[in-house]
Amino acid sequence: MPRVPRRPVPPLDRSGLERLALRYVERFATTRGRLTDYLLRKIRERGWKDDVAADPAVIAERFAELGYIDDQAYGEAKASAMARRGLGARRVTGALHQAGIRGEDAEAIAPRIEERAIDAAITFARRRRIGPFAEQVADRPLREKQIGAMLRAGHAPALARRIATMNPGDDLTDLD
Template identity: 60%
Template sequence: MSPRGSRTRTPPPALDAAALDRLALRYVERFATTRGKLTDYLRRKIRERGWEGDPVDPAAVAERMAGLGYIDDRFYAENKAMSLTRRGFGASRVADALRQARVDDADAVPARTIAAQGEGASALAFAKRKRIGPFATEPADPARRQKQIAAMVRAGHGFAVARRIVEAGPGDVPEFNDAVTLEHCDEGDPW
């Protein structure tokens, strides 16, 4: 006998159109999402639980949620870009996150602009968090600099920006022409 008794769990009932709408509403109320992510979620639930009744396209349900204002891909993309940029991630990492969230190109353009405009400040934020270049206590040896450049490139920063920061000596903060400045990288900031 199992520790919880001999009772077996009954499988959840198959989904119908009303249940799919309830799942979609519950998902959008709990998570910031995109049409693509909601569509994937609904397809997975249909696969897991089965379907009963007339077929419904999960993409149509996601479009209806967007039409009602529950989902806004552009708003999601802009917020994701600002969040990742503040945390020190570069433009290519932001673009990867938007592709993964299935944000279409038209909705991703403003977010990519945000990430590109803050490239220098986000690279400095990443360097500060990882104690790289101007934020290190002592100059790094050549092998360590290569690892630091690789870490910055993996974080989505361009090679030239990464190299410029890594090769800066401790306390020698490079200047960037960003809309966001190093003043936003103070110790009390969550960067």
């Protein structure tokens, strides 16, 4: 059976761009930066037909003012979820930066990320059976691999080394 050619998608105008933006924030938790990037991509893909130049940043800013987007709440939720997975502060702040959370919002979230750093490291060590959660004392090469894994997960070098050098069953209360 011959393939029916697809009808070309018409270029966007201001109202079409706003409909796309509204549909996006309706479906996904997002940030102003991500919404702007999404809208720019759609303009590149479909083209623009209005006389006035497209400005997705204005739409994202208006949606934030209306409460459809809250960068700080998104960042807090994302940081909390990453900490529950055992990821460290460096990895969390990198993910938030990539999501477009900067400035005041990032500064407001930073103290809470630091507060969860030890708990996240312990969670990571428990999941990977590192240090006090290991079944037996790790030899030096294995311990270095474990420290490397913790560093890649975003944990501070000193904290990673302290946890990895602990013996199985050691008390974790001295980490605070």
